Amino acid sequence: MESSSSPSGARSSSHGGPPGYSPNPSPIPYREQPLAYEPSEDCPCHKKAARWISWSNGNPGRRYLTCQRSRVGGCRWWRWIDDPTTPFLRQLLVDLRDAVNNLRRENTQLRGVNADLEMGIEDRSTQNNALRDALRKMKEQNQALEEKLGQTEGPLNVKNNGHQKRMLFSVVLIVMIVCLVSKLAA
Numbered sequence: 103m104e105s106s107s108s109p110s111g112a113r114s115s116s117h118g119g120p121p122g123y124s125p126n127p128s129p130i131p132y133r134e135q136p137l138a139y140e141p142s143e144d145c146p147c148h149k150k151a152a153r154w155i156s157w158s159n160g161n162p163g164r165r166y167l168t169c170q171r172s173r174v175g176g177c178r179w180w181r182w183i184d185d186p187t188t189p190f191l192r193q194l195l196v197d198l199r200d201a202v203n204n205l206r207r208e209n210t211q212l213r214g215v216n217a218d219l220e221m222g223i224e225d226r227s228t229q230n231n232a233l234r235d236a237l238r239k240m241k242e243q244n245q246a247l248e249e250k251l252g253q254t255e256g257p258l259n260v261k262n263n264g265h266q267k268r269m270l271f272s273v274v275l276i277v278m279i280v281c282l283v284s285k286l287a288a
């Protein structure tokens with residue numbers, strides 16, 4: 103059994119942490135569930151061992167078997183299934199792992215930004231509706247005032263016309279009187 107390096111890169115010999123635990127989550131979903139393999143292999147607890155994929159820097163993409171209850175009080179047994187890969191493929195897998203996990207993080211951040219923007223749009227939309235309502239009310243008030251003004255202007259115009267007619271009549275009357283007086287005097 104080769105156990106010189108941990109499958110996860112995060113296994114601590116001091117507390118015997120679960121080999122499956124890794125600060126680097128799997129960048130891809132498992133094609134097969136950890137217990138869906140044959141032939142079955144048991145750990146010292148006489149339970150079928152779980153098959154995981156390591157995503158550590160040292161052994162990315164390398165499968166290993168470990169106690170299926172290793173995280174919850176099972177045994178510490180584990181072993182590699184695959185042989186170590188080439189340094190080139192190891193680095194390639196680590197780079198791909200990091201690229202996927204970075205994109206995931208960015209995606210999560212962008213979703214947060216997007217949610218904030220959507221809330222902002224909703225707020226603006228509410229404000230916009232309130233402004234539209236206020237504008238509509240002002241237009242209605244304006245129209246009502248214009249109608250009132252129209253009603254007031256009518257009588258004023260009629261009054262003005264009457265006044266002008268009376269003035270004209272008086273002037274004509276005065277002129278006629280003056281003419282009559284001057285004729286009589288002549």
Ligand SMILES: [Zn+2]
Pocket residue numbers: 145146147148149169170171176177178179
């Ligand atoms: Zn076990």
